[in-house]
Amino acid sequence: xxxxxxxxxxxxxxxLTRLTRVRRNFNRPLLIAVFLLLAYGLFVLxxxxxxxxxxxxxxxxxxxxxxxxxxxIWVALVDYxxxxxxxxxxxxxxxxxxxxxxxxxxxxxxxxxxxxxxxxPIQPSEIAKVAVILVLAKELSGSKDRExxxxxxxxxxxxxxxxxxxxxxxxxxxxxxxxxxxxxxxCSFAAIRPxxxxxxxxxxxxxxxxxxxxxxxYQRNRILVLLDPTIDPLGIGYNLRQALITIGSGGFLGKGxxxxxxxxxxxxxxxxxxxxxxxxxxxxxxxGVTLLLSLYAALFLLVLRxxxxxxxxxxxxxxxxxxxxxxxxxxVNIGMNAGIMPVTGIWLPFFSYGGASTLINLLxxxxxxxVSLHRRRFMFYPGA
Amino acid sequence: MEKAQRxxxxxxxxxxxxxxxxxxxxxxxxVQGYNYQEASEENRTRLATSPALRGVIYDRTGAVLAKDTAxxxxxxxxxxxxxxxxxxxxxxTGMPVDEIQAKLEENNLxxxxxxxxxxxxxxxxxxxxxxxxxxxxxxxxxxEPQRSYPYxxxxxxxxxxxxxxxxxxxxxxxxxGYTGADVIGKTGLxxxxxxxxxxxxxxxxxxxxxxxxxxxxxxEIEQIPGADMxxxxxxxxxxxxxxxxIDNQMNGAVICMNPQTGAILAMVSxxxxxxNDFIKGISQKEYETMTASNALIPKAxxxxxxxxxxxxxxxxxxxxxxxxxxxxxxxxxxPGYIDVGGHRFYCWQTSGHGTQNLVDAIANSxxxxxxxxxxxxxxxxxxxxxxxxxxxxxxxxDLPDEAKGVxxxxxxxxxQLEEPWYxxxxxxMGIGHGDVAVTPLAxxxxxxxxxxxxxxxxxxxxxxIRSPDGTILKDTQTTVRVEVPFSQRTLDYLRQGMxxxxxxxxxxxxxxxxxxxxxxxxTALITSEKQDIWICAxxxxxxxxxxxxxxxxxxxxxxGSYLAPFAGQLIxxxxxxxxxxxxxxxxxxxx
Numbered sequence: 001x002x003x004x005x006x007x008x009x010x011x012x013x014x015x016l017t018r019l020t021r022v023r024r025n026f027n028r029p030l031l032i033a034v035f036l037l038l039a040y041g042l043f044v045l046x047x048x049x050x051x052x053x054x055x056x057x058x059x060x061x062x063x064x065x066x067x068x069x070x071x072x073i074w075v076a077l078v079d080y081x082x083x084x085x086x087x088x089x090x091x092x093x094x095x096x097x098x099x100x101x102x103x104x105x106x107x108x109x110x111x112x113x114x115x116x117x118x119x120x121p122i123q124p125s126e127i128a129k130v131a132v133i134l135v136l137a138k139e140l141s142g143s144k145d146r147e148x149x150x151x152x153x154x155x156x157x158x159x160x161x162x163x164x165x166x167x168x169x170x171x172x173x174x175x176x177x178x179x180x181x182x183x184x185x186x187c188s189f190a191a192i193r194p195x196x197x198x199x200x201x202x203x204x205x206x207x208x209x210x211x212x213x214x215x216x217x218y219q220r221n222r223i224l225v226l227l228d229p230t231i232d233p234l235g236i237g238y239n240l241r242q243a244l245i246t247i248g249s250g251g252f253l254g255k256g257x258x259x260x261x262x263x264x265x266x267x268x269x270x271x272x273x274x275x276x277x278x279x280x281x282x283x284x285x286x287x288g289v290t291l292l293l294s295l296y297a298a299l300f301l302l303v304l305r306x307x308x309x310x311x312x313x314x315x316x317x318x319x320x321x322x323x324x325x326x327x328x329x330x331x332v333n334i335g336m337n338a339g340i341m342p343v344t345g346i347w348l349p350f351f352s353y354g355g356a357s358t359l360i361n362l363l364x365x366x367x368x369x370x371v372s373l374h375r376r377r378f379m380f381y382p383g384a
Numbered sequence: 385m386e387k388a389q390r391x392x393x394x395x396x397x398x399x400x401x402x403x404x405x406x407x408x409x410x411x412x413x414x415v416q417g418y419n420y421q422e423a424s425e426e427n428r429t430r431l432a433t434s435p436a437l438r439g440v441i442y443d444r445t446g447a448v449l450a451k452d453t454a455x456x457x458x459x460x461x462x463x464x465x466x467x468x469x470x471x472x473x474x475x476x477t478g479m480p481v482d483e484i485q486a487k488l489e490e491n492n493l494x495x496x497x498x499x500x501x502x503x504x505x506x507x508x509x510x511x512x513x514x515x516x517x518x519x520x521x522x523x524x525x526x527x528e529p530q531r532s533y534p535y536x537x538x539x540x541x542x543x544x545x546x547x548x549x550x551x552x553x554x555x556x557x558x559x560x561g562y563t564g565a566d567v568i569g570k571t572g573l574x575x576x577x578x579x580x581x582x583x584x585x586x587x588x589x590x591x592x593x594x595x596x597x598x599x600x601x602x603x604e605i606e607q608i609p610g611a612d613m614x615x616x617x618x619x620x621x622x623x624x625x626x627x628x629x630i631d632n633q634m635n636g637a638v639i640c641m642n643p644q645t646g647a648i649l650a651m652v653s654x655x656x657x658x659x660n661d662f663i664k665g666i667s668q669k670e671y672e673t674m675t676a677s678n679a680l681i682p683k684a685x686x687x688x689x690x691x692x693x694x695x696x697x698x699x700x701x702x703x704x705x706x707x708x709x710x711x712x713x714x715x716x717x718x719p720g721y722i723d724v725g726g727h728r729f730y731c732w733q734t735s736g737h738g739t740q741n742l743v744d745a746i747a748n749s750x751x752x753x754x755x756x757x758x759x760x761x762x763x764x765x766x767x768x769x770x771x772x773x774x775x776x777x778x779x780x781x782d783l784p785d786e787a788k789g790v791x792x793x794x795x796x797x798x799x800q801l802e803e804p805w806y807x808x809x810x811x812x813m814g815i816g817h818g819d820v821a822v823t824p825l826a827x828x829x830x831x832x833x834x835x836x837x838x839x840x841x842x843x844x845x846x847x848x849i850r851s852p853d854g855t856i857l858k859d860t861q862t863t864v865r866v867e868v869p870f871s872q873r874t875l876d877y878l879r880q881g882m883x884x885x886x887x888x889x890x891x892x893x894x895x896x897x898x899x900x901x902x903x904x905x906x907t908a909l910i911t912s913e914k915q916d917i918w919i920c921a922x923x924x925x926x927x928x929x930x931x932x933x934x935x936x937x938x939x940x941x942x943x944g945s946y947l948a949p950f951a952g953q954l955i956x957x958x959x960x961x962x963x964x965x966x967x968x969x970x971x972x973x974x975x
Contacts (some may be wrong), residue, residue, distance in 0.1 A: 170609045187392055225418025248412045286413040293402050300398045320394075331401050338408045 021159030027372040033299040048279040053100040068362030075366025087134035094131040095368040097124030098166035123356040125175045128163045133321030141313035176345025185324035202347035213245035222342040247281040277337040311375035436583030439610035443619040452529035456505045459498035463765030464522030470746040541682030546570020546661035575784040584917040614848045616647030629654040637683040637824045643832035643863045643931040646841035653683040681764035688821040693749045695816025702769040704874040718752035746881025758814020773830035780842040789822035835928040837875040840866040894948040896956040907943030917944040
């Protein structure tokens with residue numbers, strides 16, 4: 001079955017009503033895992049923003065989660081093959097927005113990442129991430145050049161290069177690396193010869209020393225400080241040191257909910273967004289952290305199962321792309337909190353405060369649910 | 385690779401990634417958790433100190449000579465400061481824009497730490513800044529004590545001044561709890577009584593946020609002001625002493641002291657300086673000017689001069705106590721010169737004094753008599769009595785960095801210059817010339833021992849130290865360093881000679897009416913036109929209350945006796961009698 005057939009027949013399941021299919025195939029455990037993460041995130045966000053009596057960020061986040069959940073369910077019910085058509089239009093819109101950022105966006109903390117469209121601030125790099133997943137899934141699962149795998153590989157590579165460079169120019173090194181790392185799981189999962197993928201991966205690793213010269217001063221400092229946290233403890237090492245103290249002082253059981261002194265005293269920079277993990281680690285300790293990582297493990301393995309059981313390669317690759325993005329974000333974000341990754345503006349999925357990230361993540365959940373839903377083989381979930 | 389295999393590999397990668405993170409967190413939170421808990425606790429609090437008020441210094445009548453006053457400092461927190469407000473800030477603080485910018489660039493504190501932009505401002509700065517508070521983010525005012533000396537130059541060398549601790553001083557004093565931000569006594573009593581005056585710094589344990597701003601005070605220890613001190617100094621006498629030196633454009637030293645107790649009543653050295661300038665901060669150029677004119681050196685205690693004929697009391701004491709001469713019968717004929725070893729030595733009165741006995745020789749300060757006498761006594765025995773009178777020792781006065789005199793002997797000369805001792809050296813020594821050099825204070829103390837019957841006492845400035853609540857912490861008692869083994873006969877002869885001196889020539893002007901004064905003058909030739917001249921006098925002779933030592937360095941006056949009216953003025957002022965004369969001396973008497 002080729003893609004167009006799948007697309008046209010996707011909504012046509014013989015002998016079953018649409019409602020029955022939804023009921024039977026709806027991936028309830030996955031949605032529950034997402035809700036648990038969102039609830040856990042809101043619980044910690046409330047504490048992180050405790051100094052604001054109105055809890056503005058907390059209520060905004062509830063709003064984002066509610067809207068996002070609606071979006072997820074709506075997307076879930078739509079056959080995911082619609083993204084085959086939307087992939088390139090979205091991709092080009094993302095590229096135009098990225099260019100717009102470079103040309104028009106105001107500079108905040110030395111970087112341009114936001115674009116105001118009317119009253120709504122949007123972050124084109126977030127849109128670009130999803131657009132790249134869609135386009136890569138389309139390219140890697142398409143029938144074109146099936147016999148010429150190297151050409152397919154190069155096409156896929158071309159897709160990621162342009163957005164990567166534009167995001168890097170903002171500068172947002174973290175996100176551009178995430179875009180790069182989407183490529184590997186998706187290529188590995190697709191029928192691309194591992195030789196190409198791993199050669200490319202090897203080439204990137206080999207050129208790391210060369211990349212050093214393309215890094216900006218502050219980016220180099222963020223890496224240097226990882227190697228020696230005592231460099232300039234009141235300057236660039238400050239965030240890192242404070243994050244480590246915050247996490248480490250949490251101990252096994254934590255200081256107790258709302259009791260984090262580091263957090264309360266504002267030692268922690270951007271504590272409700274990129275460093276929210278530190279608040280969790282300080283107040284709920286290793287126990288709370290283990291719970292979070294267990295939830296992620298459950299979510300990721302459920303997502304992987306959706307990829308495994310997907311109706312077609314396009315669906316599987318969509319899911320793998322999203323999974324790759326999340327795993328990458330979790331590793332980079334917790335890694336930077338825990339002092340093993342450089343500090344970059346990488347959110348923690350379902351945990352960090354932010355409209356763009358929450359909506360993108362729930363949209364992604366919707367896509368995964370859609371892939372899970374729109375297949376012929378039935379999955380039997382307890383209670384379905 | 386089959387799909388199922390891929391899923392297994394992906395699962396493994398996911399689990400591995402999460403395991404790495406969990407492992408790292410286990411290390412941070414469980415293995416090293418305790419260390420980070422401590423760091424977190426330190427992080428939360430910051431120790432702030434507030435300077436203690438330094439003790440007040442009073443004279444014996446209760447006049448304030450040194451105290452702390454509140455001044456205001458402007459502080460700038462770079463993190464919150466808006467550079468666009470530079471002109472406004474310049475206008476308010478009275479600092480040029482480029483000076484503020486220079487300070488901003490020099491500042492090496494973290495950007496969230498306030499640093500001091502300008503100190504020593506008056507109270508009006510508070511209102512000025514308050515009015516513009518909204519336009520001046522990152523600008524704050526702090527109150528700091530600042531030392532002030534109401535009498536400016538008057539106590540420059542005595543009380544000294546305070547200043548910021550230097551790196552060298554800090555390395556010595558760090559163990560005593562000093563920090564680089566502290567102000568300490570640099571010279572004078574401020575230095576020697578630092579431990580009493582400094583008080584205890586206030587300490588505040590502040591809970592602070594990430595940008596170093598205090599959130600609340602967790603614990604506070606109030607500052608304890610330093611102890612107050614009352615000096616034996618008499619403000620009026622001190623003012624008079626300095627006035628005489630300044631009015632007559634004399635560089636030198638004046639010491640007034642109670643010869644019975646050692647209490648210093650007045651002590652002035654010129655040229656001097658205004659210690660308040662040091663508090664405000666002086667430029668390198670101003671400092672160099674002061675150094676070039678020796679204004680910073682307290683001549684009374686930190687410099688030494690040839691004592692000239694004042695030293696003849698020592699030669700006399702040695703001769704009498706060592707039994708070299710019989711004072712009843714011993715006389716020397718003074719023709720105005722003496723020939724020794726092929727050299728001719730002259731008396732200051734070249735026409736000669738004729739036959740001189742001991743008392744006349746002291747009164748007339750006859751050089752020929754003392755040349756002859758010193759050759760008979762010999763350098764070792766003169767040196768012995770000079771040493772007994774403490775002339776080559778520290779007096780132990782409660783001032784820092786005291787100097788001590790030099791009393792030459794043949795052994796000393798060989799050691800220092802590798803030259804033999806000649807009879808001429810003995811003769812020079814006998815009249816306080818040559819290599820003899822003393823500090824004015826040591827000489828005054830030696831004369832006090834003669835005045836008080838042989839007690840070599842320790843001179844002192846601080847009479848009493850009180851804690852801020854009024855408890856007396858220290859009440860200075862007279863310390864007798866040495867009971868000089870003078871016989872009464874020796875004391876009588878010295879006294880007679882010095883009393884007789886005040887009946888002759890210009891030296892008479894040292895004597896207020898109705899009061900008996902003993903005095904010895906001295907003139908040490910430095911160049912053919914300039915000399916260090918001295919007078920040392922005490923009164924009343926029967927029960928000495930005041931001893932005045934007046935020294936004029938590098939004087940254009942010819943003889944020490946020209947200082948008699950000045951010493952007389954001081955004695956009169958202290959004993960509350962009208963002086964005989966304040967006129968400039970015209971006739972000649974003994975040097």
